[in-house]
Amino acid sequence: MHQPSEAARTASSPEGRILGSPRRRRLVALLPVLTLVLAGCGGGAGGNAETGGVDDGWKVQVVATTNWHTDLARQIGGDRAEVTGLMGPGVDPHLYQASAGDIDALLGADMAVWNGLNLEANMEEVFEEVGTKVPVVAVGDAVPEALLIAVKDVPGGEYDPHIWFDTEAWAYAAEAVAEAYQEVDPDNADSYQERLEDFTAGLEGLDVDISAMIGQVPERSRVLVTSHDAFSYFARSYGLDVAAIQGKSTAGEATTADIRRVTETIAEAELKTVFIESSVPRQTIDAVLAAAEEAGQPTEVGGELFGDSLGQPADGKGDYEGALMHNATVITEGLR
Template identity: 45%
Template sequence: MIKRLIISMVTLSLVISTMTACSGKEATKKNSDEKINVTATIGMITDVVKEVGGEYVKVVGLMGSGVDPHLYKASQGDIKKLDQADIIFYNGLHLEGKMVEIFERMAKKKPTIAVADNIDRTSLRLGDEKMGTEYDPHIWFNVAHWMNATESIRDSLIEFDPSHKEDYQENAEKYLKQLEELDHEVREKVASIPEEGRVLVTAHDAFGYFGDAYGIKVMGLQGISTASEAGTKDLIDLRDYLVENKIKAVFIESSVPRKAIDAVIQGAREKGHNVEIGGELFSDAMGEAATPEGSYIGMVRHNVNTIVNALK
């Protein structure tokens, strides 16, 4: 009886040891293979996370092509994606104005990073206090600012997953090099526009950082946020500016209705000045996935080429 009991205890011990060993292997394998679940807001951030995170991240973007982040309201499906994420990246500076409370709630449970926080506040443009924006949130239009945002994403991934630190650093270094080259390219192309013709007129004031960084005057019909509406005086003032300064082209935006811009164009024509649509620019959203404009670099390059071709 005692002998049987000893044999049973030894057998049970071996079974437990085997199960524990198997569980340990499965846990290690799962941890080494499992990707980091990332949820990002705008497409520009989603794109950078993919570039820096590479094979170690699975990225879900909430806002696709043509979506206006200023007016975006999170759906129940979005809340689920945020809940399931290991890390959340958003722009900040009140770009995603209707989601602020959600981010504050998520930050209590998981890393929730505003990529704009990595940028020196003294280098930011002032926003519109009436719309609750202390600073202009459209930081991606200065490529140097977007390099800072890239570094913020890199550092956050390293902090969360230090085991792949070298990979994140290498991926970021390659991408930052591409951004540096893009910055030089933009400067050269804008400089090719005759100085008196360097005036960019758009549907809303999203291109201020672009104008400051690359030496072009920017005018938007609406304010920094599309939640603001252009009034009759705004339409008249812009119309008169176009006529008096003989501006030959204005630009529509993929994420902003063109009705107000069309009204300005019609008003200028009634004053005897013909203004053309210079092309469509991507402002608060990138192009469709799998197109050149569906990446941050491709979007910037499209915008610059469109502006230069129309104004040169």
């Protein structure tokens, strides 16, 4: 993992990397509740955002979607930012519906951070309109296309949104957030750059540690069975295969064919462990366990992974490093 190069920065869309409306969004009708809120809001923090931190005690007010993105905004913002997250531990962003309170919070912010790439699928039209009032950064649009994983068999092209599981991709996301802060709070641009560099250096060290851990797993056992396909970036980075019951999104229903396919993979690789996810109900995993037992290849749950949501801050798994090290530890111990 390395800090984004100038060439790769050029390849990434400027619209996604800085501010404004997301690049990959649909032109759809506005939600009625959003129309009402917009009618009464001017958006942003007005004069404070323009003075860029000159006012005593002023902090950049940021609203982010998942707690992966909330953590990223806090890491880069430091003591210059006050960050509010819309989704806490265990919340599935694929299914999340914005409330009127969420919309009000977004419109009252100095900037907003979301993933895009169809992760927060039910919030597309919200960000479509919020982006006309408040600076918005879609971190998924900051990642060069060469690093993105395409979703198979999707007309028009679509990419796996779980970019935080690739430390190099997440460095581009961090750069996009830092640039957004610098636009909103230019008087403190150097401090955001320093935190970006510290965060990027931490990503490099984390990547080395995880590589060493996963390297302990025998190659034949490097198959990750999960509820949905959230770990393809992680698998690509560390030499694993993913056998997920559902696809990139949890919005669809798992079928008996999906259960059969994953069960066959378990039997072929003689896997002893599968993994549940903190933000996905375990019913489909239980169905796979039952099918594997019936097929003569009994297996068990090797642990819980953080996929679409970070863990609880109190147990050290509520930030990026803590969650990834937890996942790497659980996977290594479960497969080894």
